Amino acid sequence: MQKIWIYIMIAAMIDCYEVWTPENTNASLHFLDIKRTCRKARQSKGKLWKICRKEHKILEEINKGSQLATKECQYQFRHRKWNCTTQRKSLRRVLLTDTRETAFVNAIVSAGITTAITHGCTSGNLVQCTCDSKKKVLSHAEDWEWGGCADNIQFGYRKSKQFLDSPHRRKDFRTLVLFHNYEAGRQAIKKYMRLECKCHGLSGSCSLRTCWHKMPPFREVGARLLDHYDGSFKVIPGNDGKSIISEAKPHTKENLVYSENSPDFCVANKKTGSLGTVGRSCNATSRGIDGCELLCCSRGHHTKVDRVKKNCKCRFSWCCEVVCDTCVAKIIKSYCK
Structure with a gap:
């Protein structure tokens, strides 16, 4: 059953001709086919099906996040032998393997969805959430206080995890690798939230500043994940069957991991999906x-x-x-x- 769900999610990420939008308008090709994913989720009746059935605005933001991830992947890999093509048959073959390229795609999709949902909260597009209302006391080291509209990264993180992780009930080795790379994409945002401030005072004196947390620019997120792609770790199953172990030095939850070597993308090969x-x-x-x-x-x-x-x-x-x-x-x- 678990393998079936993995193939369903892979198929959803590569069947780019029927992208879900509320108006059923044509969208540009990108990784995630939400309509197909939700159609398959009907069988499980889990958290994913609940999102598909009741939270259409969340699905809109997920769709935006997938588009954002696809464009960023193509930008970061524009000079690489594999250039993050969305050519359907090629992408299908690439994502059916567990290589570094698949690791990056899974991480950037997870990051894109997290970013889009979090931005939906901040902009007011989602009624389920608002700005991060967590208030903190006045800083004694600096003349600033918490305020403004902080990005609600906790909500974006949670919904991204529910949508991407919840279909996978059993945790076999390949699913553990998948989950790790999903989490690496979310950590590339969550761990690098930044402080933005606005000055207050007479004549711009900035005697007091109001500060809030904002997400890093997505171009920065993409560049960080590309660095992790270049330094990714090859992993094997742990002895307990519930963990993954890197063959070299230990990896962290920010690193990208893979279990299969990448094909040679120099020449066209239908079997591996290489376009040359x-x-x-x-x-x-x-x-x-x-x-x-x-x-x-x-x-x-x-x-x-x-x-x-x-x-x-x-x-x-x-x-x-x-x-x-x-x-x-x-x-x-x-x-x-």
């Missing part, structure tokens, strides 16, 4: 991950020169007119062979 890097744009002058040598897997690259007309040598002509010449600029682009 042939035709990918690369930077011929860079020796980094976006450089042609690495991205093209030492196959070489070719260049294409585009000529683009644009305004140049603009000057102001009396009265009241800007006159420009037309120049032709050469744009050189490199592509993997």
